[in-house]
Amino acid sequence: MNPVPQPIQLEARGIRKEYPGTVALKDVRVRFEGGKVHALIGRNGAGKSTLVRILAGSTQPTAGQVLLDGEPVELRSPGDAFQRGIATVYQELSLVPGLSVAENILLGRMPRSRGPFIDWTSAADQARAVLATMDVEMDVDVPVGRLGFAQQQTVEIAKAMSFRPSVLMLDEPTSGLARHETRSLFRLVGQLAEQGVAILYISHRLQELWEIADRVTVLRDGDHVATVEMAETTAEEIVHYMFGETVQKERPADLLAGREPVLEVRGLSRGEEFQDVDLTLHRGEILGIAGMLGSGRTELLKAIFGALPFDRGEIRLSETTCRRVSPPDMKDLGLGFAPEDRKQEGLVQTQSIRSNLCLASLDRISNRGFLSRRRERRLIREQVDRLHIKAPDVEEAVSSLSGGNQQKVVVGKWLGTSLQVLLLDEPTRGIDLQAKQQIFQLMWDLSRQGIAILFVSSELEELVEVCHRILVMKQGRIRQEIRPENTTADQLFVQCM
Numbered sequence: 001m002n003p004v005p006q007p008i009q010l011e012a013r014g015i016r017k018e019y020p021g022t023v024a025l026k027d028v029r030v031r032f033e034g035g036k037v038h039a040l041i042g043r044n045g046a047g048k049s050t051l052v053r054i055l056a057g058s059t060q061p062t063a064g065q066v067l068l069d070g071e072p073v074e075l076r077s078p079g080d081a082f083q084r085g086i087a088t089v090y091q092e093l094s095l096v097p098g099l100s101v102a103e104n105i106l107l108g109r110m111p112r113s114r115g116p117f118i119d120w121t122s123a124a125d126q127a128r129a130v131l132a133t134m135d136v137e138m139d140v141d142v143p144v145g146r147l148g149f150a151q152q153q154t155v156e157i158a159k160a161m162s163f164r165p166s167v168l169m170l171d172e173p174t175s176g177l178a179r180h181e182t183r184s185l186f187r188l189v190g191q192l193a194e195q196g197v198a199i200l201y202i203s204h205r206l207q208e209l210w211e212i213a214d215r216v217t218v219l220r221d222g223d224h225v226a227t228v229e230m231a232e233t234t235a236e237e238i239v240h241y242m243f244g245e246t247v248q249k250e251r252p253a254d255l256l257a258g259r260e261p262v263l264e265v266r267g268l269s270r271g272e273e274f275q276d277v278d279l280t281l282h283r284g285e286i287l288g289i290a291g292m293l294g295s296g297r298t299e300l301l302k303a304i305f306g307a308l309p310f311d312r313g314e315i316r317l318s319e320t321t322c323r324r325v326s327p328p329d330m331k332d333l334g335l336g337f338a339p340e341d342r343k344q345e346g347l348v349q350t351q352s353i354r355s356n357l358c359l360a361s362l363d364r365i366s367n368r369g370f371l372s373r374r375r376e377r378r379l380i381r382e383q384v385d386r387l388h389i390k391a392p393d394v395e396e397a398v399s400s401l402s403g404g405n406q407q408k409v410v411v412g413k414w415l416g417t418s419l420q421v422l423l424l425d426e427p428t429r430g431i432d433l434q435a436k437q438q439i440f441q442l443m444w445d446l447s448r449q450g451i452a453i454l455f456v457s458s459e460l461e462e463l464v465e466v467c468h469r470i471l472v473m474k475q476g477r478i479r480q481e482i483r484p485e486n487t488t489a490d491q492l493f494v495q496c497m
Contacts, residue, residue: 012029046222047219047221052202055167068085087163135187206238262283284452285468296476309324318333379416404432407431419446419451421451
């Protein structure tokens with residue numbers, strides 16, 4: 001694979017996209033230049049995903065044109081976009097875990113030796129060549145399922161780069177990465193830009209933009225609000241572009257945790273993932289768990305919920321001691337879980353918003369095994385209003401929602417149950433500032449109702465701002481308890497290392 005010979009210009013001119021009951025994009029005009037990293041930001045529902053899908057060929061605009069080097073092009077499918085040199089790496093990776101790195105990079109294009117036989121030597125050489133162009137060394141024979149998330153994301157980018165694109169769109173590429181992994185990704189993106197590739201970089205992490213982007217475009221409610229050089233703007237200006245006037249909420253001073261334990265974990269262990277974990281969660285308390293990726297946080301929450309078996313230890317919930325648990329058992333005892341991977345584990349993407357909101361509470365809206373439409377409508381109306389879910393029709397597929405609204409549905413499905421404890425694993429991953437504030441406000445409201453929350457986040461600032469207490473988890477063990485009022489995010493980061 002050779003570098004792109006001439007920097008290209010990708011332009012959206014007068015792009016408009018209408019859906020039943022809403023306008024996602026309104027006369028958007030923006031240009032992306034080769035050799036530069038161009039950030040695209042906006043709150044959930046601003047139109048970012050719609051614009052990316054149009055540029056990727058997976059969605060057709062209602063009006064307007066896409067131009068390459070000033071010439072109009074028709075992108076009627078992702079295949080059309082690939083042929084025009086436009087590649088997209090989405091937040092949810094599309095790798096096949098059981099196949100090797102080489103097989104994933106060349107998926108559907110494996111070289112042949114004779115007839116139907118694959119030339120494995122040539123495939124490995126081609127995959128290494130792609131990775132070498134990106135200045136990445138990796139064993140191309142290892143199954144990608146054995147790789148960490150950062151390495152899997154590198155493979156996904158390599159797969160896109162194997163098509164020799166002149167435009168590469170990255171959707172929330174750092175949402176699941178630790179800081180050192182993020183720096184490695186930034187180096188890779190910078191190298192691709194130096195080769196002349198136009199990088200379109202979508203992110204909700206505003207602090208990243210000054211490290212990686214040359215220019216930023218802001219969308220708000222479907223409108224193109226501004227395009228500015230990163231060196232000539234500030235965080236305050238960008239937030240104003242995104243939200244207009246907004247108020248950053250802080251944990252209320254009167255939000256007090258109770259003294260009654262509602263969840264107790266004693267000696268919980270699972271292989272090398274976590275060992276001898278002890279924790280107590282009190283009624284109405286928001287307890288954070290801080291730690292680097294791989295520290296065992298997600299595995300711990302899944303084990304408490306019963307989604308992963310544990311080797312030894314016990315869990316006490318609602319005065320019931322459990323040595324073996326399952327998700328249905330824990331739900332019946334008042335435990336809810338919003339997993340990190342909301343699309344794969346938290347939602348049924350092909351089902352409607354209505355169906356997803358009712359998933360955990362079917363027993364409460366049924367009568368003798370028959371669904372009560374009246375109860376269902378009341379439940380849906382309550383959760384949509386309570387969570388400010390932005391959707392023109394609850395009968396639309398949940399996949400049509402923005403990331404922030406999907407996350408609200410994940411949480412909302414538990415609010416119709418007899419909830420006592422809610423486990424939240426990265427609930428603000430990939431959502432904008434306003435949606436984060438709404439999630440935080442919901443957590444505080446639940447706390448006031450006496451519902452306890454166990455909260456995992458890689459954004460350490462969130463833990464300091466939201467929680468009553470924070471547990472530091474390293475190498476599968478709880479190492480320390482910290483009071484947020486006595487620490488900063490930077491100090492907490494040092495404790496997690």
